[in-house]
Amino acid sequence: MLLRSGERKATALSELDDGRAKTGAKLVEFDPSLIRAWMDESKQLTVRLPDGSVHANVRMSLAFPISRPKRFIYLLDEEGKELGLVSDPRRMERDSRDLLLAQADQAYFMPRITRIHRIEESMGIAHWEVETDRGWSAFDVVSRSESHWYVGRNKIVVRDADGNRYLIEDMTALDGRSRRMLDLFL
Amino acid sequence: MELRVETETEQEEQEDQARRPELPTEVIAWLGQNYPDDRVVFTQYADLHGPGHFGDVWIVATDRALLSIRIDAEAIRLSAHVPLAELEQLELREFVGNGRLDALTASGRSTLARFTRSLVREIEASAGELAKLVTQARGKLGLAAVELTGDVGQQTAARCAICGRVVGREGVCVKCLNQRQLAWRMLEFVRPYFWQSALGLLLAGVATLLQLLPPYITSLYIVNRVLIQGQFQLLPKYILWLAVVFVLRSVFTYARSYLLAWLGQRVVADVRSMTYRHLHQLAVGFYERRQTGQLMSRMTHDTGHIQDFVGDYLQEIVVQSFTVIFILVIMLGIQPMLALMTLAPVPLLVLTTTVIRQRVRRYYRSARRRMGSINAVLADAIPGIRVVKAFAQEEREIERFDVRNEGYTQVSIDAARLRSGFMASVALITALGSLFIWYFGARMMMWGMMDVGKVILFSSYLWQLYGPIGQISSMYERFQFAITAGERVFEVLDTEPEVDRTQETRSATDLSGHVVFDNVFFSYEDGSPVLNGINLDVRPGEMIGLVGKTGVGKTTIINLLCRFYDPDKGNILVEGHDLREYDLRSWRSQIGMVLQEPFLFHGSIAENISYGRASATEQEIIQAAKAANAHDFILAFPDGYDSQVGERGVRLSGGERQRISIARAILHDPKLLIFDEATSSVDTETEVEIQEAIERLVANRTTFAIAHRLSTLRHANRIVVLVDGGIAEVGTHDELLAAGGTYARLVTAQTKLGTVASLPESHEENGDDGAPEERGEEGDGVE
Numbered sequence: 001m002l003l004r005s006g007e008r009k010a011t012a013l014s015e016l017d018d019g020r021a022k023t024g025a026k027l028v029e030f031d032p033s034l035i036r037a038w039m040d041e042s043k044q045l046t047v048r049l050p051d052g053s054v055h056a057n058v059r060m061s062l063a064f065p066i067s068r069p070k071r072f073i074y075l076l077d078e079e080g081k082e083l084g085l086v087s088d089p090r091r092m093e094r095d096s097r098d099l100l101l102a103q104a105d106q107a108y109f110m111p112r113i114t115r116i117h118r119i120e121e122s123m124g125i126a127h128w129e130v131e132t133d134r135g136w137s138a139f140d141v142v143s144r145s146e147s148h149w150y151v152g153r154n155k156i157v158v159r160d161a162d163g164n165r166y167l168i169e170d171m172t173a174l175d176g177r178s179r180r181m182l183d184l185f186l
Numbered sequence: 187m188e189l190r191v192e193t194e195t196e197q198e199e200q201e202d203q204a205r206r207p208e209l210p211t212e213v214i215a216w217l218g219q220n221y222p223d224d225r226v227v228f229t230q231y232a233d234l235h236g237p238g239h240f241g242d243v244w245i246v247a248t249d250r251a252l253l254s255i256r257i258d259a260e261a262i263r264l265s266a267h268v269p270l271a272e273l274e275q276l277e278l279r280e281f282v283g284n285g286r287l288d289a290l291t292a293s294g295r296s297t298l299a300r301f302t303r304s305l306v307r308e309i310e311a312s313a314g315e316l317a318k319l320v321t322q323a324r325g326k327l328g329l330a331a332v333e334l335t336g337d338v339g340q341q342t343a344a345r346c347a348i349c350g351r352v353v354g355r356e357g358v359c360v361k362c363l364n365q366r367q368l369a370w371r372m373l374e375f376v377r378p379y380f381w382q383s384a385l386g387l388l389l390a391g392v393a394t395l396l397q398l399l400p401p402y403i404t405s406l407y408i409v410n411r412v413l414i415q416g417q418f419q420l421l422p423k424y425i426l427w428l429a430v431v432f433v434l435r436s437v438f439t440y441a442r443s444y445l446l447a448w449l450g451q452r453v454v455a456d457v458r459s460m461t462y463r464h465l466h467q468l469a470v471g472f473y474e475r476r477q478t479g480q481l482m483s484r485m486t487h488d489t490g491h492i493q494d495f496v497g498d499y500l501q502e503i504v505v506q507s508f509t510v511i512f513i514l515v516i517m518l519g520i521q522p523m524l525a526l527m528t529l530a531p532v533p534l535l536v537l538t539t540t541v542i543r544q545r546v547r548r549y550y551r552s553a554r555r556r557m558g559s560i561n562a563v564l565a566d567a568i569p570g571i572r573v574v575k576a577f578a579q580e581e582r583e584i585e586r587f588d589v590r591n592e593g594y595t596q597v598s599i600d601a602a603r604l605r606s607g608f609m610a611s612v613a614l615i616t617a618l619g620s621l622f623i624w625y626f627g628a629r630m631m632m633w634g635m636m637d638v639g640k641v642i643l644f645s646s647y648l649w650q651l652y653g654p655i656g657q658i659s660s661m662y663e664r665f666q667f668a669i670t671a672g673e674r675v676f677e678v679l680d681t682e683p684e685v686d687r688t689q690e691t692r693s694a695t696d697l698s699g700h701v702v703f704d705n706v707f708f709s710y711e712d713g714s715p716v717l718n719g720i721n722l723d724v725r726p727g728e729m730i731g732l733v734g735k736t737g738v739g740k741t742t743i744i745n746l747l748c749r750f751y752d753p754d755k756g757n758i759l760v761e762g763h764d765l766r767e768y769d770l771r772s773w774r775s776q777i778g779m780v781l782q783e784p785f786l787f788h789g790s791i792a793e794n795i796s797y798g799r800a801s802a803t804e805q806e807i808i809q810a811a812k813a814a815n816a817h818d819f820i821l822a823f824p825d826g827y828d829s830q831v832g833e834r835g836v837r838l839s840g841g842e843r844q845r846i847s848i849a850r851a852i853l854h855d856p857k858l859l860i861f862d863e864a865t866s867s868v869d870t871e872t873e874v875e876i877q878e879a880i881e882r883l884v885a886n887r888t889t890f891a892i893a894h895r896l897s898t899l900r901h902a903n904r905i906v907v908l909v910d911g912g913i914a915e916v917g918t919h920d921e922l923l924a925a926g927g928t929y930a931r932l933v934t935a936q937t938k939l940g941t942v943a944s945l946p947e948s949h950e951e952n953g954d955d956g957a958p959e960e961r962g963e964e965g966d967g968v969e
Contacts, residue, residue, distance in 0.1 A: 062826055063827050066825060067827075068804060084822075
C-alpha cells in the first residue's frame with residue numbers, strides 16, 4: 001500500500017502530542033548571515049544562532065519543500081522544538097550554507113525527473129523508468145489519482161508506491177517523447 | 187383545459203385572457219333561455235362534478251348572480267344559483283387531489299365548483315378576480331364587499347409559460363421552443379470558426395463525390411469496356427484511376443473527419459468555458475434554486491449534446507444529403523425510369539426507420555433508467571454497508587439488487603431483439619430495391635435501353651443510397667435532443683448576474699467597519715418573510731453574537747451583509763453610505779468568513795491559506811498560520827505548507843481544517859468578519875486552540891458571529907437575540923443572563939444538556955459549553 005500522506009514526521013509528532021512543542025504566535029526569523037553551522041565530532045549538525053546560543057544535533061523541517069525547495073528552512077532543536085526560520089540560506093556564510101543545504105536535501109529528498117524513458121501501465125500499476133538529476137531510477141506508481149498532483153500549472157509531484165517523491169519541474173520543458181508518455185499517464 | 191401558469195402573476199393575467207377556454211355555445215344558449223335578462227361578466231371552467239366525477243362545470247357570473255352550470259351527457263343543469271345581493275363571502279378550500287370554491291350567504295353555503303389540482307392555481311387567480319367584480323357590482327347597490335378567504339399553498343407542477351403543458355425538471359417545453367431561433371443561436375458558437383467550417387463542408391462534399399466514383403469506374407469502364415467489349419489494354423489505366431480515387435478518398439475522408447471533430451471539440455470547449463464563467467457571475471439565489479448535480483450535468487452532459495449538434499449532426503446531415511443528391515442526379519441522368527423504380531421502396535424504408543427507431547429508443551431509455559435504479563441500490567447499500575451488516579440484511583440487499591438487475595437485463599434483451607429486427611427489415615427493404623433493379627434493369631437491357639455496367643452501377647448505388655435516407659429520417663429526433671440541451675445551457679447564459687449593481691459608485695477601501703442596519707425587511711423569493719425590521723448600530727471593531735432558533739434569520743443577516751441579496755425595505759449603511767453604493771467586489775473583498783464546515787479547495791495548504799490574497803509572501807503565510815494556531819501541525823506534515831488537501835492529500839481533522847480557514851481569514855485581513863458556527867464541529871480541546879486563534883483574528887475587526895454553542899460568544903461585545911425575524915434582546919452575556927429573558931433560558935437549557943452530555947469530560951468552569959451536537963471528526967455516521 002502506498003504511504004498515505006497522513007503520515008507525519010516522526011520527530012515533531014511526539015512533541016505535539018504532549019502539547020509541549022507549541023511555538024506561539026510569533027514568527028521567529030533569523031538573519032541568515034549571522035548563523036554558523038558545522039558538524040561536531042560525532043558528525044551531528046551544530047548551529048550557532050544570531051543570539052549566540054549554540055545548539056547541537058539540530059534537525060530541520062522544510063516549510064515549502066516543493067514550491068520553495070531551498071528556502072524557508074525551519075531549524076528544530078534535538079527535542080524537535082522550533083528554534084526559528086531561515087528564509088533565505090543564500091545569504092548565509094558559504095560553508096554553513098553548503099552544510100545546511102546538504103542536510104536539507106536529506107531532510108526532504110526529491111529527485112527531479114529530466115527525461116522519461118518508459119511508463120508502462122498494467123493492472124493498475126504504472127512502472128516508470130526515468131532519468132533524474134540524481135541519476136537513473138525505476139519505480140512503480142499505483143496509478144490512482146492520489147499518486148500525483150499538480151503544483152501550479154506545469155509542475156507535477158509523483159509519489160511512488162513506497163512514498164518516494166519525484167518532481168517534474170516543468171512538464172512543458174520535457175522532450176516530446178517524455179511528454180507524450182506523461183500526457184497519457186495523467 | 188388550457189393555461190395553467192403559475193410563476194409570474196403578470197404572465198398569468200395575460201395568459202388568462204388569451205387562453206381561457208370559451209364558454210360553450212350550448213351553455214350560452216341555455217343562459218339565453220333561462221336567464222334572458224342577465225349579462226355575463228365572468229366565466230371560469232372547472233373539471234369536477236359535484237359528487238366527484240370528471241366532467242365540465244362552468245362558473246358564470248352575471249350582473250345579478252353567480253351560477254354554477256354543469257354539463258351532463260344529455261343536458262345542461264344548474265347546480266347553484268346565488269344572487270349577488272345575498273352573497274357574503276367566497277371561500278376557496280384545498281384538499282388532497284382536488285379543491286372547492288364555495289359561495290357563502292346568510293342562509294348557508296353553495297358549492298360553486300369542485301376542481302382537480304391541475305386547476306387550483308388558475309381558480310385561485312380567477313376567484314380573486316371574481317371577488318373584485320362582485321364587490322364592484324354590490325358597491326353599486328350599496329352593499330358590503332365580498333371577501334375571498336382560504337388559499338392554496340401547495341406546489342403544482344411546473345408548466346410551460348406559453349402552452350400550459352407540464353414541463354420536466356429542466357423547465358424546458360420542447361413543443362414551444364423556437365427551434366429555428368435556437369439552432370441559429372447554437373450556430374453562433376460556430377461563427378468564430380467560420381473558415382474552418384466552410385473548409386469542412388467543402389471537404390465533405392469532395393469526399394462524398396470520391397465515395398461515389400469507384401462504382402462508376404468499375405461498372406461503366408471495367409465491366410463495360412474491359413470485360414464486355416474486351417478492350418483489355420485499357421485495364422491498367424482504369425485500375426490506376428481506381429487507385430488514385432481510393433488514395434484521394436482516404437485523404438479527404440481523414441481531413442474531413444479530423445477537421446469536423448476538431449471543430450466540434452473547440453466549439454464545445456468555448457461553450458463550456460463561457461457557461462462556467464457565467465455561472466460564477468450568477469447570484470447565490472440561482473444556486474439555491476438548483477441542485478449541484480443538475481448544474482454539473484449542464485456543464486458536461488448538455489454541452490456534450492451541443493457538440494453532437496455542431497460536430498456530428500451538421501457533418502452528417504451535409505454528407506448524407508450530398509450523397510443522396512449526387513446519387514439521384516447520376517441515376518436520373520443514366521436512366522430516369524429505372525431510377526424511379528429504385529426509389530419505390532423508399533417510403534417504406536422511411537416509415538420503418540422512424541417507427542422502429544422510436545420504439546427501440548423507448549426501450550433504451552427504459553434500460554437507462556433501470557441502470558439508474560441499479561446504481562441507486564449500490565449507492566444506498568455500499569455506504570450503508572455497516573448498517574446492512576449490523577442488521578444482517580445482506581440477503582435482502584442482494585435480493586433488491588437482483589430484482590433490478592433482472593429488470594434491466596430483460597429490457598436490454600428486448601431492445602436488442604427489436605434492434606436486430608430493425609436491421610433485418612432495413613436489409614430486406616433494400617434487397618427489395620435490388621429486386622426491382624435486376625428485374626427491370628434486365629428487361630431494359632433486353633430492349634437495349636441499358637447495358638450490364640449500368641445495371642451493376644444502379645445496384646451498387648442502391649446500397650449507398652438507402653443508408654443515408656434511413657439516417658436522415660431519424661435526424662429530427664436527434665436534432666430535438668441537441669436543441670433541448672442547448673436551451674438548458676442558454677438558460678444559464680441568459681440568467682442575469684448577481685444583485686442590481688446599478689447604484690454602485692464608490693469603492694470599499696479604508697473602511698473603519700461601522701455597519702448600521704436601518705429598519706431592514708427581507709423575504710426570500712418563495713415569500714416566507716425572514717427579517718421584519720432589524721435595527722442595529724454596530725461600532726467599528728465590535729463583536730456581535732447572533733443567537734436564535736434555526737430559521738430565525740441569522741444566516742439571512744449574513745447573506746445581506748455579503749450582499750448575496752438586497753433588503754426588500756430599509757438599508758444597510760456602511761460608513762454612513764448605503765451598501766448598494768459600494769462596488770460589489772471591493773465590498774466582498776473586505777469580508778472574511780469562517781464557516782461551520784470550512785471549505786478547503788484542492789491544492790496545497792499554502793494555496794488555501796493565501797486564497798484571498800494570492801500575492802502573499804511565504805513569511806506572511808507562516809505568520810497567519812501561527813496566529814491561527816495551525817503552524818505546528820502544518821510543519822509536521824512531510825510536505826509542510828506544500829501538503830495537498832482534499833481527497834488525494836493529507837487527512838485533516840475538523841479542527842485542523844477550521845484553523846486553516848482561520849489562517850486564511852487572518853491573511854485576507856478583512857474589515858468585517860463573519861463566523862458561522864465556527865466551533866460547532868470540534869472537540870473541546872481543539873476548541874480552546876481555535877478560540878485563541880479566533881480572539882487574535884477578531885481583534886480590531888467588526889465581527890458577526892452566529893453560534894448555537896453560546897460559549898463561543900463569551901467575548902462578544904453584544905449579543906443579539908433574534909425571535910421571529912426581529913430583535914428580542916441586545917446586551918452582553920452577563921447583562922442578558924441577569925435580565926432572565928430568552929437568552930438566559932437558552933443558556934440554562936444548554937448548561938443542563940452540557941452537564942448531561944459531557945459528564946466524562948471536564949468542561950470549562952462556566953459550564954455553558956454544552957455540546958449536544960458534538961460530532962466525531964471523521965463524521966462516519968449514517969446520514
